[in-house]
Amino acid sequence: MASNSSGGGSDRQRTAQQRLSIIAGHLQRPVDGNPAILAEECKAQESKPDASSEERRVPRRRQEIMKWNGWGYSDSRFLFNKKGQAEFTGKRYRLSGMIIPGLKDWMEGTFGASLQHKAPATPILNSNAIQPPNLHEAFVEELKSTGIPFSHDAEDRVFRAHGHCLHEIFALREGKFGRVPDMVVWPNCHNDVVKIVELACKHNVCLIPYGGGTSVSSALECPHEETRSIVSLDTSQMNRILWIDEKNLTVHVEAGIVGQDLERLLNESGYCTGHEPDSMEFSSLGGWVATRASGMKKNIYGNIEDLVVHIKMVTPRGVIEKSCMGPRMSTGPDVHHFIMGSEGTLGVVTEVTMKIRPMPEYQKYGSVVFPNFEQGVACLREVARQRCAPASIRLMDNEQFKFGHALKPQVSSIFTSFLDGLKKLYITKFKGFDPNRLCVATLLFEGDREKVLQHEKQVYDIAAKFGGLAAGEDNGQRGYMLTFVIAYLRDLGMDYYVIGESFETSVPWDRVLDICRNVKARIVRECKEKGVQFPPLSTCRVTQTYDAGACVYFYFAFNYRGLSDPVHVYEQVEHAAREEILANGGSLSHHHGVGKLRKEWMRDTISNVGMGMLKSVKDYVDPNNIFGNRNLL
């Protein structure tokens, strides 16, 4: 653990410390009021142990540290204090304990929300409202004899009955529970999983693998039509790094480990995987594999399919794995690709070997302001053409830029606010940028110092050709922080009648602008037609670049006062938005997966034959539908 290594002698531990502070940069609160720390060269930090460095493995009873009806840690949430100012509680994040003065006005202005109109959540989970478990006696008996821990406590079951789709969280807040798993098991290792799957097959019990629970595709919902006993297989206790191979730069890990633990543990050895999905605090390695996850820094490290070297998965037919760890094989279709994206329909991923890299020496944030979104997209396209994308490059549209602005914490000195004022004046008045059209790209560079600086110059030069102005590291950093707190912010919105969600797609370059405009416009139009009383927030960002296209992320939220069935309206609008995406040449999903939410479009997406291929694999691997979450197909 990083905290234990403070003052430690080895270089490796020192680098680990550096690395930690970098992660802390977008996860945690600033150390000793030095917010610019990340902008400078990373110094070894001999500071006092941070709360975050304590044992943070996921406990079996997750509800002890996490919300049962919202996002993330129980101690971290947005609220409006007595003075009516927004505040973020807890100590875990950079924003924790800070006042965010602009948020109230933004919420009122954007959604027409008001502090007077509150829609509080049901505070306590009422166990009586939950159906008693439908247990398979023989299965339970045999499971007991294996010694693998399990539970049929109502809270444990409810916690594993949902992901984080809007309708799931909305129902929880209202204290409504649908079908929930009948029991939860916590295997400790691969062999435990083998035993559980064998027993499930023997007794025809339905298994639903559960990793971090961050799904946004209804993948964790128990199918209504399932009559068998449903067992949630929680992989969280399989969280060890089994070995690190420094010669080949690979690591062998149990698949239940969550992102932040994996990075922290590797950092202690001076390595990282570089895989940082926005959900990395909670999502698990097995989940990444099962959904074909993508990380923020994929430009350097690659997406999960590029990172994985070897996978072990337990299926009803037995264990599937390759016999060697060659870096590339020509042995027919890659069986890993049956596993990646299988969304828990074929088995449980238990162990994964993945690539690692030495931790980067230097990290630098940056941002560029463009006069309009079109110019910004043109710049990103050029960056991709020249293949010089930084670790991360994201382009937010004007609405999202304003949103980011609203989340600026209170500035301590008059001088800073004066500087901010000057900057704004320079951009809008001197450079003639229209504040209602300009947009901002956030950048993250990583590598050795010299190369980073060189790289930075290259990117800024390209940006300048498209009218981009460098807008400082602080803006960039705040942009990335946003991705970690946005999910918390949704909970705040829901306290005040605002519901919303994000969804994503990938699309060829020539269609990026069209899809952004059309999908946003479709959302606004659908909301109006469905009787939403207030104009919705409909915003997007280009969040990943590829050679042949980009990943686009949409945020959509609205004030639902006056609607009798807001979730239904929300779902209709999201459905329409997805149709619009598909009609504009976008994909069904870039990295969230299909789950049950997007199943209806699978056939059109991959053709009849494609469906048949997937179906025949499922039929062979799991003929009795033991892994019965009914995702994907």
Next chain:
Amino acid sequence: MAQEAVYSHRDPMLKKRDDFEDILEERRNSSDLRYALRCYTPVVYKELTLCKSGELRDLVLQSDHLRYVITQVSKETGADADEVQGEASAILEEMAHCLQLSTVRFFAFTLTKIFKTLFRSICVNEEGIQRLQQAIHEHPVVLLPSHRSYMDFLLMSYILYTYDLALPVIAAGMDFMGMKFVGEMLRMSGAFFIRRSFGGDKLYWAVFSEYVRTMLKTGFAPVEFFLEGTRSRTAKSLTPKLGLLNIVMDPFLKGEVFDVTLVPVSISYERILEESLYARELLGVPKPKESTSGLFKARKVLSEDYGSIHVYFGQPVSVRSLAEGRVNRCQFNLTPRHIPQRPGEEINHFVNDSAFRLVRAQEENMVLKPWVLLASLLLQNHHHGQKGGTALEELTEQAVWLRDLSRQCGAFLHWPEHAPPSEVVSSSLSLHQGLVSISEGRVQLALEQGGQGGPEEKLLNQAVVVLSCASYRNQALHVFLRPALLALAIVTSSSNNRQEVYNSFSFLRNMFSNEFILCPGATVQDFEEACYLLVKTGALQIPQQEVLITERGHRTLAFLTSILDPFLQGYQVVCRFLCEEATEALTDKQFVPAVRKFIIKHLLTGTLRYAEALSSDLQKNSLAALLRLGAVRRVKGGAEQGTLKVNKVMVNSLEDTLGGKLPTQKAAAARL
């Protein structure tokens, strides 16, 4: 009645239409010069990205689409790419408009002067203008006016200028370019010129389509064109042309814009400037080539009274809603969008259906004047051989009866509310002095009895009046068309069986679908609408599977069948011609003169009553129908024009079926 409950939602009586405002009224009371020079600040498209004609040209010439086609063409022809590029920019030069506000102001001034002398009023529905303004702000807009006169597009621009709306760019036929000075003036007032035919010319098509698309996508200006392609000489709407509609829908279908708004505009003239010109043209006097001097010769028209014009801006139609559930836009996902592709079957059907719906929308909002009803009645009375005309009182009674019938059928009739009917009738007649003669309180068509020359010349002179008159009657045809087809079906099927009447209806509808605007594939709806209307007017009763004519229904049915009778007989006589006189070597070109000769012969001998059959429009439409049905085939004959091969058995049986001599099933069988 059960029938009523089912169809009441489509009751045309319930159609809500806006009120009109006369825009000339203000012009008569204030300075024209000040009006022409006033501050003009139209509302523009909210995402307008471009405002200069020069930029527009560059954008078109540099577009991926055009560059791709240029490369293709240079590969195919072996010509240098720069050369082809030069060709493209020459095409664009020839085509492009160069809208100038000063020219528009000039037109605003002169047109005001002209309009004030020619017309009593120019009435516009202001609510439509407001809707249009909203639409222009929200999405790229396409204006689709009906086309009855040269006046149309100047009038459109004039109105938009008056209401401070964005001036449209207008697709005009190249023939205007012939008028040197005027052509340039029109260009500066927003017209762009397209060749009438450029079938195989890839480069031309690319420049043209890219030009239109770019204007639309950038929100440069509303695009205006005539769905009917050319001025209708008969005042019936013409079968829509799909080329331009295809082009303007394309940016939406390919996701380049969120939506495109189509605004049908109905322009109705109480008296058409080109009235007798059209009739002569239909009778075979070729259309004079547009020339500036010709225009000045037309000056004498300035001294006459042309009544009023009604311009109705219809409900904006969103292409997105039209395409909803009809077009799978994913079909464009797998090819780069700038590579030109032939639209697939699905798109073609969609565009065709949309075009018909839009033309129907134009028709429905055409304002009908009392004269239109009088013309219908006078023609019928004439053909029923009333010697010496109809007594004025009788005509008035008939007109009032027809007024009520047409209103029940949903006509947009402007019948002065407070004036006594006799006054309405006489003032209508006085506006059309050239077509009617009144003597001793009896009214009839002004067929110059005396006239010198042979009987054939006399006949043609009379036909000019008949066709002119028919063009007014035609304005009301769309109102009565479906009930009239039903009436005719009842008469020809000589059965009360609903199914048999339907078969007959379906046959007639199919036969006449080149003649009238009948939405493809809507036979059942049209039949139901016709039944509904005739039941509502009390002319029919439809208990269960029967169709019964009521006591008072006979008059309605007689009127309705008479209104279609000229067409029915016209088609029959064309069939007869093909059976009796068509030679092996009959070419397309020879068809009209030959059939005309044949018809004149029959008119002179009195075996045919309707001079209307002389209309080349009717003759061409009937040939098109026969070609479509496969009774006549067009055989490509080497370098020569294609010849027409007639299946005489089939044409004969179609003729008999039209005449009610054969049941409809037989005709269907003969087709096989």
